[in-house]
Amino acid sequence: MRSHGAGTLRADHTDATVTLAGWVSRRRDHGGVAFLDLRDASGTCQVVADPSASAALAAAHEVRPEWVLQIHGTVRRRPEGMENPSLATGEVEVAASSVTVLSPAETPPFPLEGGVEADETLRVRHRYLDLRRETPAHGLRLRAQITSLIRRVMESHGFIDVETPMLTRSTPEGARDFLVPTRAGDGVAYALPQSPQLFKQLLMVAGVERYYQLARCFRDEDLRADRQPEFTQLDVEASFIDEEDLYALFEELFATLWREILDVELATPFPRLSYDEAMRRFGTDKPDTRFGLELVDLAAVFADTEVGVFRGALDAGGVVVAVTLPGGAALTRKQLDDWVDWAKGRRAKGLAWGAVEDGEDGPTLRSPLTKFMSAAEVDALLRATGAGVGDLIFFGAGPATFTRELMGALRVALAQDRGLIGPGSPAEGRWDFLWVTDWPLFEWNPDEARWDPLHHPFTAPREQDLPHLTDDPGAVAARGYDLVLNGTELGGGSIRIHHPGVQQQVFDVLGITPEEAQEKFGFLLRGLAHGAPPHGGIAFGLDRMVMLMAGVASIRDVIAFPKLARGYDPMTDAPARVDDAQLREVGLRRLPPQ
RNA sequence: GGACCUGUGGAGCAGCCUGGAGUGCUCACCUCCCUGUCAAGGAGGAGGUCGCGGGUUCAAAUCCCGUCAGGUCCGCCA
Numbered sequence: 222m223r224s225h226g227a228g229t230l231r232a233d234h235t236d237a238t239v240t241l242a243g244w245v246s247r248r249r250d251h252g253g254v255a256f257l258d259l260r261d262a263s264g265t266c267q268v269v270a271d272p273s274a275s276a277a278l279a280a281a282h283e284v285r286p287e288w289v290l291q292i293h294g295t296v297r298r299r300p301e302g303m304e305n306p307s308l309a310t311g312e313v314e315v316a317a318s319s320v321t322v323l324s325p326a327e328t329p330p331f332p333l334e335g336g337v338e339a340d341e342t343l344r345v346r347h348r349y350l351d352l353r354r355e356t357p358a359h360g361l362r363l364r365a366q367i368t369s370l371i372r373r374v375m376e377s378h379g380f381i382d383v384e385t386p387m388l389t390r391s392t393p394e395g396a397r398d399f400l401v402p403t404r405a406g407d408g409v410a411y412a413l414p415q416s417p418q419l420f421k422q423l424l425m426v427a428g429v430e431r432y433y434q435l436a437r438c439f440r441d442e443d444l445r446a447d448r449q450p451e452f453t454q455l456d457v458e459a460s461f462i463d464e465e466d467l468y469a470l471f472e473e474l475f476a477t478l479w480r481e482i483l484d485v486e487l488a489t490p491f492p493r494l495s496y497d498e499a500m501r502r503f504g505t506d507k508p509d510t511r512f513g514l515e516l517v518d519l520a521a522v523f524a525d526t527e528v529g530v531f532r533g534a535l536d537a538g539g540v541v542v543a544v545t546l547p548g549g550a551a552l553t554r555k556q557l558d559d560w561v562d563w564a565k566g567r568r569a570k571g572l573a574w575g576a577v578e579d580g581e582d583g584p585t586l587r588s589p590l591t592k593f594m595s596a597a598e599v600d601a602l603l604r605a606t607g608a609g610v611g612d613l614i615f616f617g618a619g620p621a622t623f624t625r626e627l628m629g630a631l632r633v634a635l636a637q638d639r640g641l642i643g644p645g646s647p648a649e650g651r652w653d654f655l656w657v658t659d660w661p662l663f664e665w666n667p668d669e670a671r672w673d674p675l676h677h678p679f680t681a682p683r684e685q686d687l688p689h690l691t692d693d694p695g696a697v698a699a700r701g702y703d704l705v706l707n708g709t710e711l712g713g714g715s716i717r718i719h720h721p722g723v724q725q726q727v728f729d730v731l732g733i734t735p736e737e738a739q740e741k742f743g744f745l746l747r748g749l750a751h752g753a754p755p756h757g758g759i760a761f762g763l764d765r766m767v768m769l770m771a772g773v774a775s776i777r778d779v780i781a782f783p784k785l786a787r788g789y790d791p792m793t794d795a796p797a798r799v800d801d802a803q804l805r806e807v808g809l810r811r812l813p814p815q
Numbered sequence: 816g817g818a819c820c821u822g823u824g825g826a827g828c829a830g831c832c833u834g835g836a837g838u839g840c841u842c843a844c845c846u847c848c849c850u851g852u853c854a855a856g857g858a859g860g861a862g863g864u865c866g867c868g869g870g871u872u873c874a875a876a877u878c879c880c881g882u883c884a885g886g887u888c889c890g891c892c893a
Contacts, residue, residue, distance in 0.1 A: 253850035442892045
């Protein structure tokens with residue numbers, strides 16, 4: 222069928238007789254001579270048809286883009302000056318002796334060549350065409366390279382790939398489950414796994430010691446640019462290890478990936494930041510450290526303030542936090558109002574600001590709040606923030622976590638707005654990996670008036686905090702860790718609880734009774750009682766990883782067949798209505814229309 | 816569930832603010848011409864429910880209300 226890949230031909234193939242097969246990407250027909258760019262999985266090569274093979278020329282006149290052809294011909298060097306340096310095969314061309322149409326094609330519904338972005342729905346509906354384009358095709362190949370390397374590195378450390386069930390029961394990740402009713406009927410259903418969490422822990426009980434899997438996971442939640450209802454994790458669990466073993470292993474894995482795929486040498490070990498420090502300095506548990514604009518706590522500056530919103534926040538146990546934007550004093554009133562609106566869009570009551578200007582006796586603050594601030598406060602503020610003339614200070618005041626997260630989001634939005642990150646920015650080419658460590662085990666849920674696990678209920682508490690499980694759950698630190706890259710959470714995990722007793726203590730804090738625990742996770746608890754090794758693990762979002770390495774903005778670009786809003790797939794038209802007979806078989810009945 | 820943005824021949828856009836004939840651009844498509852192009856070029860041509868519904872108006876792509884679809888974000892989700 223084919224002797225060579227179109228993209229593999231080089232000057233050393235000169236005079237070789239070749240048979241190519243592939244798609245027409247472009248046709249340039251001059252009447253007496255016609256050029257076809259023939260594309261296959263290996264790349265593209267120019268085919269020339271001229272009157273010396275009149276049947277081939279006649280066929281070349283007829284073909285259209287995306288037709289599938291087989292070409293017989295001879296490789297020859299292009300005439301002097303006709304080389305195309307932008308094509309890998311640009312030194313040569315194939316002189317066609319015959320052109321055979323294997324398959325004609327309809328005109329594509331959107332252009333496949335050139336960088337024009339077609340409508341998302343159209344691209345996904347005709348995904349088999351979209352994947353012929355360079356960017357998505359590259360995404361798929363890059364993904365395969367990454368998974369191949371992952372397997373190589375994991376296996377070199379003795380990890381074995383074990384499959385876990387797709388049809389299982391609800392796992393405690395907290396997201397909505399996809400349910401799979403079955404003809405067992407009577408209101409029972411499987412759930413698709415949100416992650417293989419419990420299975421991998423049981424594999425540790427089983428003595429596997431080193432498990433990994435490129436595991437498909439399912440969560441029935443709303444989509445985002447970096448979130449799909451089904452996604453793939455590099456899922457890992459190991460016995461007789463601690464945090465340091467994991468850090469070293471994955472620093473090696475990522476250094477290998479970046480070296481072999483991107484030709485980038487990562488600095489290891491990766492920096493570490495405690496959760497607490499991340500929240501204080503960056504207002505997020507996944508800090509982007511490629512730029513400054515760090516948060517500054519102003520509690521000391523405004524300890525005795527008469528600024529109402531600051532006073533109120535501090536008296537209520539909250540915080541006052543600043544972000545300084547260098548050169549921001551030049552922002553117009555309209556731009557400032559836009560930032561205030563941006564904050565209100567995130568449920569903030571407001572966003573105060575102050576511009577540092579040149580006064581008669583040194584820098585002064587131009588701000589709606591100035592008249593409530595003493596000269597000493599302004600002075601202390603400028604020292605605390607390091608703001609100088611021409612800079613702008615944004616203030617957030619309110620409950621600690623909410624305010625820090627707001628200002629952290631502001632910090633990132635400002636960086637995007639000012640071109641500190643993104644294409645063409647100084648941050649381009651930077652890969653800021655960091656571990657976030659020392660997470661709290663629990664987080665207070667004020668709506669439900671209870672403690673929730675910050676990670677999941679199987680995360681081990683730090684040994685020395687065990688006594689606090691009963692007297693001060695909020696003070697218990699978890700043996701958890703997240704890996705963050707350029708402000709994106711790549712993955713997270715923890716050392717797990719391997720004592721049934723500790724596990725029940727944690728359930729007690731979470732308000733899970735022994736009966737409930739038995740019902741939901743009895744199989745895990747029974748496992749832990751049969752000689753569980755100390756173990757821990759981690760899971761990484763493969764799609765996000767590939768997305769960042771490919772330099773694309775959406776994980777849809779690195780998934781072969783992605784879904785759109787509300788999990789809709791316009792290609793297969795899924796999810797689709799199920800007929801009544803099928804429903805009856807699985808013991809379900811349609812609700813009457815509302 | 817909410818906010819914002821988008822919806823105009825097959826594709827990408829402009830037109831909308833300030834209402835007046837489906838008006839324009841680039842690409843694709845069809846026919847013809849053309850022997851060195853690589854985003855080939857030239858001549859001609861076809862192709863429209865301006866997302867949908869309602870309202871205002873002498874008149875709506877344009878203004879108003881509703882609705883649907885997509886995107887981004889918030890909520891949600893590690």
